[in-house]
Amino acid sequence: MNINDVVSELKQKIGERYVSDDPEIQFLYHYDFITTEPEGKCDIAIMPDTAEQVQEIVKIANKYKIPVIPWVSGINFGSIATPRKGGIVVDLRRLNRVLEVNEDDMYAVVEGGITWADLKGYLDRNHPDLKAGITWSPPGTGVIPSCLCYGMYDLGMLGGTGAEFINGLEVVLGSGELIRVGSCSLSNYWYGRQPLPDLAGLFIGWEGTTGIVTKAAIKLWPKLPYRADFLPIAPRIDDGIPMILKLSKAGLGIIDLCALNIGWCQALMGLDEEHVAKDPLEFGLPDFFGLISTQAYTEKQHEAQCEGIMNICKEYDMDPLPIKEQLESFPENLQGIMGHLTPSTGGQTPVQFWGCWNFTRGGGGQWIGTYCSTRDIIKFYNISREICLKYDKPPQFYSRIMMGGHYCVARTNIGFNKNDPEDIKKTRILLKEIHKAVQKLDGVVMYKPPLWAVQYYKDKTLPATTKLIEKIRKILDPNKIMNPGQGI
Numbered sequence: 001m002n003i004n005d006v007v008s009e010l011k012q013k014i015g016e017r018y019v020s021d022d023p024e025i026q027f028l029y030h031y032d033f034i035t036t037e038p039e040g041k042c043d044i045a046i047m048p049d050t051a052e053q054v055q056e057i058v059k060i061a062n063k064y065k066i067p068v069i070p071w072v073s074g075i076n077f078g079s080i081a082t083p084r085k086g087g088i089v090v091d092l093r094r095l096n097r098v099l100e101v102n103e104d105d106m107y108a109v110v111e112g113g114i115t116w117a118d119l120k121g122y123l124d125r126n127h128p129d130l131k132a133g134i135t136w137s138p139p140g141t142g143v144i145p146s147c148l149c150y151g152m153y154d155l156g157m158l159g160g161t162g163a164e165f166i167n168g169l170e171v172v173l174g175s176g177e178l179i180r181v182g183s184c185s186l187s188n189y190w191y192g193r194q195p196l197p198d199l200a201g202l203f204i205g206w207e208g209t210t211g212i213v214t215k216a217a218i219k220l221w222p223k224l225p226y227r228a229d230f231l232p233i234a235p236r237i238d239d240g241i242p243m244i245l246k247l248s249k250a251g252l253g254i255i256d257l258c259a260l261n262i263g264w265c266q267a268l269m270g271l272d273e274e275h276v277a278k279d280p281l282e283f284g285l286p287d288f289f290g291l292i293s294t295q296a297y298t299e300k301q302h303e304a305q306c307e308g309i310m311n312i313c314k315e316y317d318m319d320p321l322p323i324k325e326q327l328e329s330f331p332e333n334l335q336g337i338m339g340h341l342t343p344s345t346g347g348q349t350p351v352q353f354w355g356c357w358n359f360t361r362g363g364g365g366q367w368i369g370t371y372c373s374t375r376d377i378i379k380f381y382n383i384s385r386e387i388c389l390k391y392d393k394p395p396q397f398y399s400r401i402m403m404g405g406h407y408c409v410a411r412t413n414i415g416f417n418k419n420d421p422e423d424i425k426k427t428r429i430l431l432k433e434i435h436k437a438v439q440k441l442d443g444v445v446m447y448k449p450p451l452w453a454v455q456y457y458k459d460k461t462l463p464a465t466t467k468l469i470e471k472i473r474k475i476l477d478p479n480k481i482m483n484p485g486q487g488i
């Protein structure tokens with residue numbers, strides 16, 4: 001295959017301006033700029049504007065048997081959009097339109113490359129009573145990849161993961177065919193995946209190895225007038241988690257429920273890791289910070305919810321001050337960027353805010369991010385904390401309780417200096433050590449797993465399950481061009 005032939009054929013179909021094999025453009029897509037994962041190679045970058053153009057790209061890629069990598073911002077934390085075997089990186093960010101908002105069934109039909117900033121801006125302007133959830137990822141990251149990769153938002157207690165927010169999909173398969181799944185396959189409504197065979201699962205959790213989603217409907221939720229965010233603090237994670245778990249099952253209208261350790265809070269506050277206590281417990285600093293968000297339709301209903309929250313916190317000797325008040329009780333130099341929260345945000349963090357968080361000088365960060373049983377949160381934290389401290393790194397831990405307490409996310413992030421090869425090496429070893437150690441807790445499974453973790457899961461799954469996955473991939477992507485080298 002001559003790459004120049006591919007470039008000129010792509011230029012004919014998509015337009016000169018949106019296809020490039022210039023080295024400075026290739027560089028932008030060759031790795032994720034955040035993690036310790038190895039770099040890849042982008043041969044051609046392309047920006048289609050329609051589903052038909054995506055089909056054209058995939059057909060050309062099939063003709064030349066060249067890899068195709070769907071991409072929105074490429075900073076998913078697992079390096080799963082890094083082109084492992086070269087090929088065409090399909091930057092989907094021109095496909096960023098909101099096509100419809102159905103206020104009755106509360107969903108938005110969007111294109112496959114829409115970013116969180118695009119969506120939130122559109123909803124705030126046109127449908128201020130509805131929300132899509134807020135991620136802690138930077139505003140320029142993708143909504144659809146987040147949903148497809150089991151990402152999560154500040155509505156996790158209501159709706160579970162982003163995958164559960166998907167009502168329907170339009171997808172260009174690896175073969176180049178266009179399909180639709182969900183109610184949109186039979187009608188103009190995109191209200192859900194029920195009651196047909198649930199084919200959305202062929203694209204969720206596959207890291208772009210089965211097709212490119214060109215349209216999707218995602219659930220929206222009502223923004224109710226009464227809401228509050230509380231930040232209870234306790235000496236240790238072990239003290240706070242039982243309280244969080246009790247709250248999760250108390251039916252108190254909680255929409256988001258998280259537990260953060262001090263390391264994660266310091267990262268969110270934009271504090272430099274060089275200047276923070278590695279082991280806060282040594283200095284008598286608190287290590288548990290809860291994040292409880294509520295909303296209600298009437299004042300009375302909200303008062304009752306808040307009273308219920310207060311009572312449960314008090315049972316565990318905690319005072320759930322509202323987030324702003326709690327932050328004001330910190331010394332000013334410890335408020336960091338969180339000190340910029342103002343009443344004008346309505347107690348809700350603006351989407352840009354979370355994207356500001358800083359890992360360390362040198363800007364590297366990578367986590368062991370997992371789904372697991374709520375039984376194992378404390379054990380997960382203590383195992384990973386011990387390993388981080390052994391390597392002289394502050395553990396940054398976060399757990400989010402999902403879907404009314406049915407399961408949870410537990411993850412430990414490591415900040416590192418991308419300019420320091422020794423630090424990168426140490427972080428790689430440390431991440432693998434945490435991953436191996438938390439596997440002792442049955443049921444800890446990484447989402448957006450980097451390559452080395454994928455292999456671990458492949459070896460562990462029943463052989464017939466692995467074979468079935470391979471067979472499905474072959475049907476959807478007969479020439480194995482879709483994001484090769486990634487996915488389970």
Ligand SMILES: Cc1cc2nc3c(=O)[nH]c(=O)nc-3n(C[C@H](O)[C@H](O)[C@H](O)COP(=O)(O)OP(=O)(O)OC[C@H]3O[C@@H](n4cnc5c(N)ncnc54)[C@H](O)[C@@H]3O)c2cc1C
Nearest residue numbers: 072073074075076112136137142145146151152207208213
């Ligand atoms: C600081 C920080 C905080 C974060 N916090 C959160 C968080 O709170 N919640 C959360 O969910 N995530 C979080 N993330 C992870 C991630 O950035 C988001 O999930 C994001 O929305 C994914 O978009 P992306 O643009 O990074 O995806 P990409 O890296 O571009 O893509 C991710 C995967 O999806 C595939 N893909 C992309 N688009 C398509 C498509 N249209 N069809 C099929 N496959 C596709 C890619 O090939 C790749 O395998 C965070 C990341 C950072 C850096």
